[in-house]
Amino acid sequence: MTLPIRPLLTRVFLPVALAASLLQAAPARADEGFRNWIAKFYPVAAQAGITKATYRAAFAGVSEPDPDVLKKAGFQPEFHTKVWDYMDNHVNPYTVRIGQQMLKNYGPMLNAIERHFGVDKHILLAIWSMESNYGQILENEERLHNVPRALATLAYIDAKRAKFARTQLIAALKIVQSGDIPAQDLKGSWAGAMGHTQFIPTSYLLYGFDADGDGHRNIWKSVPDALATSANLLMKNGWTPGKTWGYEIAVPPGGAAYRGKTLTIGQWAQLGFTRPNGKGFKNPGERAMLKMPAGPDGPGFLMTKNFFVLKKYNAADTYALAVGLLADEIAGYPGMRQAWPRPEGSLGIKEKFELQSRMKELGYYSGEIDGKFGSGSKAAIATIQQRLGLQPDGEPSMQLLNALRQ
C-alpha cells in the first residue's frame, strides 16, 4: 500500500497560513471566547471531582489559545508517508545504535521491568525511540506545550477533536489533582501526548506506574516510570511473555491473495510461506495474520498476537511493525532481509544518511544526521531544489543526491 501523498505545500504551509489568518481575523474576540470557554468548562470538570484550586493551578496564566495547536490540528504525518520512508525514519542505524546504548545504560532497570511485566525490554526501548526519540524531544522546549492549555485549545477550536480533547482535559486535571506532577510541569505535545513514552492523560491514569519508587508516576522525568508505564499498558492489553510480534516471510507466488487472512503458522508453512532468513517457524499452532504493508509486490509479515497488542499503543500497522523491527535490531538480530518496493530514483536508508551529511556539509541543514526527513530536512531539500531549478517538492531523491555529489 502506498499511503496517499499530498504535495508538501498543502501539507505544511496551508494549515499554518489558515491558522494564521484565523488568528489575525479577530485576535481579541478569540481570546475572550477562549477565556469564556475555560470559565464555562469548570462545572463539567467539577462534576468529575476537580476542585477549584486544581482548576486555577492548571490554567494559571492561560488567557489565549495555544497558537501551535491551531497550526498543527489537521496535520497527521503518519498518514501521508510511504511505508518505506516511515520505516527508514524509525528503524535505521541511528535508532538502533542509541537503543543499544540505552540497553547498556539502563540494563538492570530494563531487566527488572521485563521480569515484573513480562514484556520484552527491546520492545520497550523501541517504543521509547518511536515516541520521543529516547527522550530527546523533551529537551526541545518549543515542542512542549502546557497540556491543559493545549487540550482546551483543541476543544475550543476543533469540532472534530472536541470530544477527545474534553475527555483528555478532564484526565489532565485529575493528574494535576493527584499531585504526581506540579501543574506548571504538565507538559506534552500539541495533542496532549506526554513524557518519554507520549501517554495521553486517560492512558496515563489507567497505566501510569511508579517504577523508581519515589511515590510519583513521573513519565516526564523518570525513564523507569515511563518505560514501566508502557510495559503496564502492553501487559494489561494481553501481551504474551516470551513471544515475538511476528515474522518477516517470503510470500510464494499467488500468496498475496491471502492478505488479511489468519491461519496457524503450520498452515502458512504448508501454503509455501517461508522465512527469508532460512530458519524454520517455532510454534506451528500459533495463529498469525498475513500483512503486506507495501502491497502485493512488497515483503510479507505474519503477525502474531503481540503485534495486535502493540496496536493498542497506536492503531497504525506501520507503527506496530516499526516497533517490532526496531526491537529485533536493538536485540542484535539482523534487519529485514527483503527490500521494500521503492520506486526507481528514490533513496534507500544509506543514501538518506549520505544526503543529510552532504546537505549539512554544504550548510543547508543543521539538524541531526539521523536518516529522518522531517520538516527541517524537507525545507532544506526544497531550497536546494529551487537553486538547482528542480521541482521544490522537498522529497529526497537520487537526482538530488547525485547533484550534491558533484
Ligand SMILES: [Ca+2]
Ligand atoms: Ca516515580
